[in-house]
Amino acid sequence: MLDVRFVRENKEEIISRLDKRNLPAQELVTQMLQLDDIRREAQQQCDATQAEMNNLSAQIGEFFKTGRQAEANELKARTVELKETVKTLEEKQKTAEQNLTELLYTIPNSPHASVPKGKSAEDNEIVRESGAKPDLGSDALPHWEIAAKYNLINFELGVKITGAGFPVYIGQGAKLQRALIQFFLDEAEKAGYTEYQVPHMVNADSGFGTGQLPDKEGQMYHDATDDLYLIPTAEVPLTNLYRDIILTEKDFPIKMTGYTPCFRREAGSYGKDVRGLNRLHQFDKVEIVQIAHPDTSYENLETMVAHVGGILDKLELPYRILRLCGGDMGFASALTYDFETWSAAQQRWLEVSSTSNFETFQANRLKLRFKDANGKTRLCHTLNGSALALPRIVATLLENNQTPEGIRIPKCLVPYTGFEYIR
RNA sequence: GGAGAGAUGGCAGAGUGGUCGAUUGCGGCAGUCUUGAAAACUGUUGAACCGAGAGGUUCCGGGGGUUCGAAUCCCUCUCUCUCCGCCA
Structure with a gap:
């Protein structure tokens, strides 16, 4: 959430920044400062x-x-x-604080200066495009047909044992998944990220810390018996490892990576773009997270963008990088780059990574701070990115690499799969 | 799941109603000494909020209560440890 003190001192700046999200914030900010x-x-x-x-x-x-x-008695x-009197005043203070917090929970992060103003995905800015789109001809199969043809992924079995959106990976399909995970983790490790294996369920405090709660309550699977949430991304447990921590300047940057399955209810998104692997309730992802000094966090973000781009280069997939406009950005983000790979059979771009700087928005909730050179306690910046999400990588890889001899595995993956073709 | 014990500052560990935000040790930081380092010695060392500042308030696992006053007493929740049961 926004830092009240910062807003107090930079009222006009915050209002104009929030305008990029098409959020008329004049009244909100006034109300906030009143409280x-x-x-x-x-x-x-x-x-x-x-x-x-x-x-x-x-x-x-x-x-x-x-x-x-x-x-004494007198x-x-x-x-x-x-x-x-104390009791009354305490009550008054508590109420004001509560109202303020509730209001703050409803206000999204204020976008970075470079974020384009815009309403929807159409207004996103294409930063660059890389790799040639393959020309497969008209008989190219979409990935769900390839998956069936080679018995790589069985969607019906998933429906049988769980429900729609929970695919079952089989044989070379399963092995491809495992190879990609291993490859992504190795790449992250080479880039200096420490690997973590974290719980796949988190408590409500963690959900609040990274901003999923209360904003996305309905999007997470919730176990009411023990009041735990299935993680929608490894960002939640990884970033929350540093909840309630005060770092020193020499600790920066903190770089973490982790593989986890991700669970998303995707309530209200049923429709046509959900075929095959395009949108699932459970999918695999390797996440990278950084905790950075506020002065350098945008440089850190660039290294993350370079990292993700480098992986896609190695996978030989055509992709583009978008700078999200204010209207398309996530609630907690100040600047987000999306990576999309070209799905040759579906003839459309698929989002495979979202890499963001949250500035102090999460750190404020997490109480994640550091002591600067002057001994002052300040909020850290948090960043994270998918590096990468599996299903759409698998989808584009299967589609783009289909040949008469089978599905060609990119060179960088062969040491991991142990096979050069899916046949 | 049953029984018991406990939760104090970065760590260890005192403190059972009135200058206790908390003795002490270790660690950290700064200094003295040293060619340098170590050792030794000296000092310093939690956080949040309010305030221009002086300073004030709050925090001893979380929440609530008793009291003029609580780390200290009561209730409750959570977590940890030990024993028993179950089990990958």
Whole structure:
């Protein structure tokens, strides 16, 4: 969530930045600062009253010690009213704080200066395009038909044992998945990321920390018995490892990676673009996360973009990089680059990575801070990116690499799969 | 799942109603000494909020209560450890 103090000092800047999301924030910000004023005033009064109470208590103690009962009792009588006042003021402060927090939860992150203003995906800016789109001819098969032809993925079996959107990978299909995961993790390790194996379920605190709660409550699978959520991305457990932590400057940058399955209810997104691997309830992903110094976080973001691009280059997949416009960006992000690979049979771009800088938005909720050179405690910046999400990589790989001899495996993967063709 | 014990500052570990935000040790930081380092010695070393500042308030697992006053007493939740049961 936004940092109230920053908003207080940079009101106009925040409003103009939020405008990129087409969010008229004038009134929100005013309301927010009003609540903040109420809160601060209540606290000042409350603190002063409590200071008085503390004084009286000390005196009472002194009187009791020296056996001056009468004087002690006289003071005791005076505390009754003060106690009442403290209670009222405390209530007032708590309410203002709660209202402020609730309001803050509804305000998305303010976009970076480079974010284009826009409403939807059409307004995203194409940063660059890489690799040639293959010309497969008219008899090219979409990946779900390839998957059936070579018995790589069985969607019906998934429906039988679980439900739609939970595919079963078989034989060379399963092995391809495992090869990609291993390849992605190795690449991340080479780039200096430390691998973590983390729980696939998280508590509500973690959900709030990275911003999934309360915003995306309905998008996560929730186990009511133990009040745990299945993770929608490894970002949640990985970033929350650093919840409530104060780092020193020499700790930067912190670089973590992890493979996890990801679970998403995808409520309300049933329709035509969900065939095959295009949109699933459970999928595999290798995530990279960085915790960075605010002064360098955008350089860190560029290294992540280069990392993801490098992997796609090695996989020999045609892709493009988009800078998301304000209207298409996620709730918590300040700047997001999406990576899309070209799906030759479907003749469309598929999102395979989303790489973002959240600036202090998550860190504020996480209470993830560092001590700067002057000994001041400041919020860190958090960043993360998919490197990469499996299903659409598999989809484009199967489609783009189909040949009369079978599906060609890119060179970089052969050491992992142990086969050069799926036949 | 049953029984018991516990949760204090980066760590270890005191503290059972009145200058306790907390003794002490270790660690960290700074300095003295040294050619340098180590050792030794000296000092310093939690966080949040409010305040221009002086300073004030809050925090001893979370929440609630008793009291003029709570780390210390009561209730409750969570977690950890030990024993038993179950089990990959």
